[in-house]
Each structure stands twice: as C-alpha cells, then as structure tokens.
Amino acid sequence: MPEGHALHRLARRQQRLLGGQRLNVSSPQGRFAHEAALLNGMVFRRAEAWGKHLIHRYDNGGASERGRGTAVTRRIVHIHLGIYGAFREESLPMPEPTGQVRMRLIGDEIGIDLRGPNACEIYTPEDLERLVGRLGPDPLRGDADPEVAWQAIKKSKRAIGSLLMDQKVLAGVGNIYRAEVLFRAGVEPHRTGVTITREEFDEMWSDLLHLMPIGVRRGHIHVVRPEDDNGAPAYAVDRPRTYVYRRAGEPCRLCSTPVLTEVMEGRNLFWCPSCQS
C-alpha cells in the first residue's frame, strides 16, 4: 500500500499506539536481531514519515531526570516498505509469528509486526540527514518547498512521467499519484520537464496538496470526483477511485477513449491520449 500517504498514516497511528511506551523489540526472523537487541527496552518516542520513508525514534527514557552524568541514548530506525513490506497490528498476547517477521514491537496494549520491508535498519543522525537531504519536497509535510521541485522540472529533458516518480524531485509520489495527477492536470506523460508551464506545475502541486491528505485520511488513494463516477450511487462500496491507473484498454471516464499503458521508469504508466496532451 505504500505511497507517501500510507507512510504518513502509519507514522501517525504508530505514534498514537506506541508513543511514550517502553517496548519489547525482537526479530523473530533473525535478520534484525542484533539491532533489535539494542532497541529492546527503550522508549518509543516518535514516528514520522518523509516521503515513503518511515522513521522511529527511541531513547532510554528518564535519564535526564537523574541528573548529569547519565547519558541519554537515542536511536533511530529507518524503515522502507518497498512493494511488499507491511505492518500488522496484533492484540496481546502476540500470536506466534507466521511467515517472516523482520521486526516485532510489543507495547503496553498492542504489538506490531513488520514483514517484507525493503529496509529496516538503525540510522545515525547523519544517515537521517543524508536521507532527508536527497529527498525532494514532500506534499504531506508542512515544510515542503515546491520551488525545489519546480527548479528540477523546468530545466529537465526527462519525461514529466519520470520526474514525478523521482524522489529527489518530489518525495512520496508513487505510480498511482503520478498517473492520476497527470490525468487531472491534462498533461501528457511523455512531455519533457522543460515543456511544463509554471501554471501546469502549480496545478499538479496544489492537486497533490489536496489529494494526498485525502489518502492519509481514508487509507487509500481516491481521486475520482463524485461527478465523474458515472452514476455510481454514493453508498456503493466499490466506487471507482482512479481515472486511469490500472485501466488499460478501458474507456476513459471523461471521454471514453481507451486508456493507454506503457512502462516508464520500470513501472506501468496509464494515460488517456485524448484528455492529456
């Protein structure tokens, strides 16, 4: 599930479920065992997301109250779910792990298992600085500066469909938001960055500011306007959520032209050749 909205949603939820608690940390699978041993018994302080990256912050809790001489130990965990990675919450007592559980966190009232992540590792503050330094603005973070993305796009000869997926240009946008934002802005995905007007960029940026928080709230990407539902009743559970993503060959929801598909940046891109030019 992980485009940026999913990671921000996870960060909020984990902060709420585990924040301030002393955790039991383990790695039933073993691949994170050494690191888990270092974290075990520490206090989970914060969870936050930068683009598709999730950061957990721990400290050893209460050391500062004991006066000088007691060093506060802090640790940072960096998690990237990749395509397969997923968290699962379990009520206590935790069931025996099924499958490959890379990291198991047990708090006061709930446990969380992490499976199949692309990355799960301990970070130094410098590692985190380096990560954040190479990410473009994240529309879900209040401090995001769209100028950084615009400067990268306006002088690039790469396709806008590639640029939107590039985490150095925009952090948190993935294959679904790429296709849908281009559709909603009427921009043909093969156009190079230099051909994108400031107005088009502004439209896509503000659309991301609008759409991604909806993704965070709902837990999935939903970008189809009610008036484009083709009469689907408001109570329908399976209302269409995307205009073009994964709709190759199907009629465009606006003009009925068959949706096209092609691999761009190693991922399947979808667009309407009539609505996007």
Next chain:
DNA sequence: GCTAAATGTTGAT
C-alpha cells in the same frame, strides 16, 4: 487453489 502482478528502492552486474 493457483499464478501473476503489485502503491518501491537499493545495490550488484
């Protein structure tokens, strides 16, 4: 019940 593909990134070749 089985197979293929999937919202992503890194590091080796």
Next chain:
DNA sequence: TCAACCTTTAGCT
C-alpha cells in the same frame, strides 16, 4: 538491466 525483498490480492481455474 536485473535480482532482492518474500506479502497480498486480483483474476483465473
């Protein structure tokens, strides 16, 4: 350009 990650789901049968 490709393997790794190794779960989940959609779409068949």
